[in-house]
Amino acid sequence: MLIRLNMVMRQFKNKGECLILYVADRVPNRDDVVVLIVDIFAEHKEHARELAKKVLDHLGAYSIKVVDHKMKPYLMPEREVWRLVAMVAVER
Numbered sequence: 001m002l003i004r005l006n007m008v009m010r011q012f013k014n015k016g017e018c019l020i021l022y023v024a025d026r027v028p029n030r031d032d033v034v035v036l037i038v039d040i041f042a043e044h045k046e047h048a049r050e051l052a053k054k055v056l057d058h059l060g061a062y063s064i065k066v067v068d069h070k071m072k073p074y075l076m077p078e079r080e081v082w083r084l085v086a087m088v089a090v091e092r
Contacts, residue, residue: 001034002026005064005088009036012058018042018051032089033067040082045073048082055084065089 005024013020019041027033038055042048052071059066069086 001032004062005034005036008059008062008064009038012055017054018047020051020055027087034088036084036086036088038084038086040084041079042082045082048073052082052084056086059086059088 002024009022009024013022021039021041022036024034024036027035038052040048040051042051049071052069056066056069065088067087067089069084071082071084073080073082075081
């Protein structure tokens with residue numbers, strides 16, 4: 001599941017719409033759920049939300065079900081970064 005999710009996210013990142021960093025990891029005691037963390041480096045809140053929606057739509061196109069997600073900003077020196085945290089499951 002992690003390899004498939006990584007390949008799907010790499011395809012999205014290679015589109016080059018915006019600079020993103022992502023990481024996926026397993027949830028303890030669950031074999032069917034993975035946590036996906038995507039950092040979106042966007043200038044405006046609206047652009048970050050649009051990009052987050054595109055990420056979620058991209059996952060759906062590959063039959064990856066988003067169980068739950070949240071998006072919050074955090075500050076880095078000289079810029080704001082938006083973090084999308086999603087719990088996803090691959091439909092079998």
